[in-house]
Amino acid sequence: xxxxxxxxxxxxxxxxxxxxxxxxxxxxxxxxxxxxxxxxxxxxxxxxxxxxxxxxxxxxxxxxxxxxxxxxxxxxxxxxxxxxxxxxxxxxxxxxxxxxxxxxxxxxxxxxxxxxxxxxxxxxxxxxxxxxxxxxxxxxxxxxxxxxxxxxxxxxxxxxxxxxxxxxxxxxxxxxxxxxxxxxxxxxxxxxxxxxxxxxxxxxxxxxxxxxxxxxxxxxxxx
Numbered sequence: 001x002x003x004x005x006x007x008x009x010x011x012x013x014x015x016x017x018x019x020x021x022x023x024x025x026x027x028x029x030x031x032x033x034x035x036x037x038x039x040x041x042x043x044x045x046x047x048x049x050x051x052x053x054x055x056x057x058x059x060x061x062x063x064x065x066x067x068x069x070x071x072x073x074x075x076x077x078x079x080x081x082x083x084x085x086x087x088x089x090x091x092x093x094x095x096x097x098x099x100x101x102x103x104x105x106x107x108x109x110x111x112x113x114x115x116x117x118x119x120x121x122x123x124x125x126x127x128x129x130x131x132x133x134x135x136x137x138x139x140x141x142x143x144x145x146x147x148x149x150x151x152x153x154x155x156x157x158x159x160x161x162x163x164x165x166x167x168x169x170x171x172x173x174x175x176x177x178x179x180x181x182x183x184x185x186x187x188x189x190x191x192x193x194x195x196x197x198x199x200x201x202x203x204x205x206x207x208x209x210x211x212x213x214x215x216x217x218x219x220x221x222x223x
Contacts, residue, residue: 002041008171016164025092032155039156039168043092043127046155053155054169059127061093061149062141064117064134077146084122086113091126093148098125110134 002020009018023031028042033050046053063075071079077099085098088107103122107113113124114134127150131141154172156165170179 005168005171009168012171012177013164013167018168024090026090029155032157035157038160038165039154042153042155044151044153046153050158051155052158052161053153054173055151055153056172057152059129059150059152061125061144061147062128062131063144064114064124064126064131064139064141066117066120067138067140069123069140071142074143074145076144080123086116086122086124088113088124092130092150093125093127095148099146114139 006018006020009016021037025043028040029046029051031037032040041056044053044055063071063080065071080100083100084103085100086103086107087097088110090109100123103116107116110124110126110130111134114136116122117124118136118138125144125147128141154169
């Protein structure tokens with residue numbers, strides 16, 4: 001999705017670059033508060049006193065397993081009761097811990113946990129975008145039915161809903177170039193170029209992220 005937004009932005013606002021920057025999920029909200037980026041694609045919940053946030057979609061939760069592992073099309077908690085499930089310290093799912101047997105130690109990162117899955121140490125439950133980000137040929141992932149869901153949102157400073165930000169929000173929410181929603185837009189020209197914003201995409205891949213360059217609806221489920 002971020003790549004699509006960048007393409008549309010370049011078509012509609014060619015005078016203002018939109019720069020995407022990947023950052024760890026835990027840092028996304030702080031980067032917005034410190035004005036290091038203009039907006040962040042991050043996971044809820046977020047402090048609504050300082051940031052505006054528009055829920056975008058709910059990610060599918062999956063379990064990462066070796067390719068030869070014998071599971072059906074969808075995995076349930078009872079299917080992994082005898083398995084070791086890894087719980088990395090940077091886990092983004094809102095639960096006390098995964099089902100199954102806990103590992104002796106918690107991996108520092110999701111990337112480390114994926115490497116342990118490949119080594120046969122255990123299995124890992126994550127949002128699907130993280131499974132894609134850390135994909136390996138010797139691993140696969142399957143929908144996991146009994147885990148918390150991860151909701152992704154676009155967040156930006158509460159007091160800085162500028163005309164450019166309104167345009168970016170419109171792109172993210174799928175509005176057409178001729179939509180009348182949002183603030184009236186003054187054409188952006190190369191002779192009158194506003195401050196160049198930055199954009200970052202974090203991790204839904206650990207890309208739920210942030211965005212510089214640059215409503216509230218029912219979130220869509222994204223698999």
